Amino acid sequence: MNIFLYILMNNIAPVFILIFLGFILGKKFKLDIYSFSKIIFFIYVPALAFVKLYETKIEAEHLKALLYAVIYLAVLVTFSTLFSRLRKHSTALGGAFQNSILLYNSANFGLPLITLVFKDSPYAAFAVSLQIMVLLVQNISTNTIGLFNAGRSRLNIGESLKTILKMPAIYTIAAALLLKCVPLDLTKTFVWPAIVYLKDGMVSMALVTLGIQLSKTKFEFKHVEVYLATFARLLIGPALAFVTIYLMNIHGIMAQVLLISSSVPTAVNAALIAVELDNEKDFSSQVVMTTTLLSAVTLTVVIYLSTILFKV
Numbered sequence: 001m002n003i004f005l006y007i008l009m010n011n012i013a014p015v016f017i018l019i020f021l022g023f024i025l026g027k028k029f030k031l032d033i034y035s036f037s038k039i040i041f042f043i044y045v046p047a048l049a050f051v052k053l054y055e056t057k058i059e060a061e062h063l064k065a066l067l068y069a070v071i072y073l074a075v076l077v078t079f080s081t082l083f084s085r086l087r088k089h090s091t092a093l094g095g096a097f098q099n100s101i102l103l104y105n106s107a108n109f110g111l112p113l114i115t116l117v118f119k120d121s122p123y124a125a126f127a128v129s130l131q132i133m134v135l136l137v138q139n140i141s142t143n144t145i146g147l148f149n150a151g152r153s154r155l156n157i158g159e160s161l162k163t164i165l166k167m168p169a170i171y172t173i174a175a176a177l178l179l180k181c182v183p184l185d186l187t188k189t190f191v192w193p194a195i196v197y198l199k200d201g202m203v204s205m206a207l208v209t210l211g212i213q214l215s216k217t218k219f220e221f222k223h224v225e226v227y228l229a230t231f232a233r234l235l236i237g238p239a240l241a242f243v244t245i246y247l248m249n250i251h252g253i254m255a256q257v258l259l260i261s262s263s264v265p266t267a268v269n270a271a272l273i274a275v276e277l278d279n280e281k282d283f284s285s286q287v288v289m290t291t292t293l294l295s296a297v298t299l300t301v302v303i304y305l306s307t308i309l310f311k312v
Contacts (some may be wrong), residue, residue, distance in 0.1 A: 002257045010049045010116060010241040012296045015109055018204055019292065033107040036209045038305020044205050045269075046172035047198035048107060049139050052132045053176040054186065061254065065130045068258055069137035072244050076102040077145070079240065084193060084233065093225065095149035096270075096280035100287040101237065103146050105267040106131065106138040109292075112203050113264065114257060117303060123253045123312075130257045136173065142269050143170050210268040210288065213275065217285035226283060229266070238263040242309070255310035263302040265291035295299045 025031065056062070080098040089097055093188070111131055118127040178184055186192055241262030245255050266288050274284035 004017050008296060008300050012091060012113075012117065012299060015112060015207060016292075016296065018207035018213070019211040022208035022213075023215045024211070025208070026212035026215025031212050032208070033213050033275055036205075037275050040202075040209060040272060041276070042168055042205055044198055044202040045139065046168045047195050048101050048202040049136070050176045051173040051195055051199040053173060054180060056129050056132050062129060062133050064139065064248075065254060065258065066248070068244065068248055068250065069134045071248070072241060072258075072262060073102060073137060073141055073307050074195040075244060076237070079236070080232070083128060087225070087228070089225070092280050093283065095151075096274055096284050097225060097229055099149050099270045099273065100266045100284060100291075101148050101232050103142055103267040103270045103273075104138065104233065104237065104262065105264045105269075105292075106135045106261060107202065107206070107267070107269075109207075109267075109295075110261050110264045113299070114261060117260060118217070118253075118257075127253060127257045131253055131261055134258070138267070140170065140173065142267065142273070144285060146269065146273050147277070150273045150277045198294075206268055210271070210292070213268070213271055214289045217282060217289060223283065223286065226286045226290060229287045230294060233265070233287070233291050234294055238298070238302055245310075252310055252312050256306040256312075259306045259310070260299070260303055263295075263299060265295040272292050 077098070080101040083101075084094040084097050085096075111128070114127050114131040115124070118124045121127075238259065239257055245258055250258065266284075268288055271281065271284045271288045273279075274281040
């Protein structure tokens, strides 16, 4: 019991404090969630992706984690598509439902969570670097598959591609990879501190924004699809992750990190995309809320199980 309480208080509670602050602000003031979403998508997300990718020395183990993230994403896309068709969702709801499962909170929830879980171990830096690989795949998928799913109910393929290409995260990822090959240490330039300041603000900004969005969400407790999406993300998601990790013969710290990372709640980006493209935003926000709240329980169990299933 003590270990569960420790995980809950030290790994989970800090995240919920920031969400709660945003919720209170959203209730007290008339805040424009669209403005917040644009700030995050066009400034904070690109800055975080750029810094983490530029600073990470990519080695063979990182490539394996990267491959896992791609395979796991493909598994989630297949599962969510089949499940959505089985439920006979409309195009709009189907896209939002799929995003709620395949877009998981690897950045503003997963990254601080992995940092907290492994902060006192000798594997802390390695664990975070593995999470960056997952974050990279999720960042690209959010700005491609996620935007396409959210916009396909009212945008054709050409318009969806234009929307995707407007998102700066894609270009910052490419820029970071290219600059890693250039004989120039960007960290020594005057530009670097500004980018780092933005990177450091991403987690708090995104979690507070999530709280604001949740404060404006209309909850329908009879919305069965919300509970199905929550069940799929928090229970089926980790189960599929475990099978993928097992089949890829991944062990030890890497297996622990990837299992925990794959068990986080639906990404706030799923709700922000829904707001940005006006596609089932209440459904998306409700799923983010329910998965985030219930993850306090499910993640506590997953973190504990990861140490049992994958011993170092």
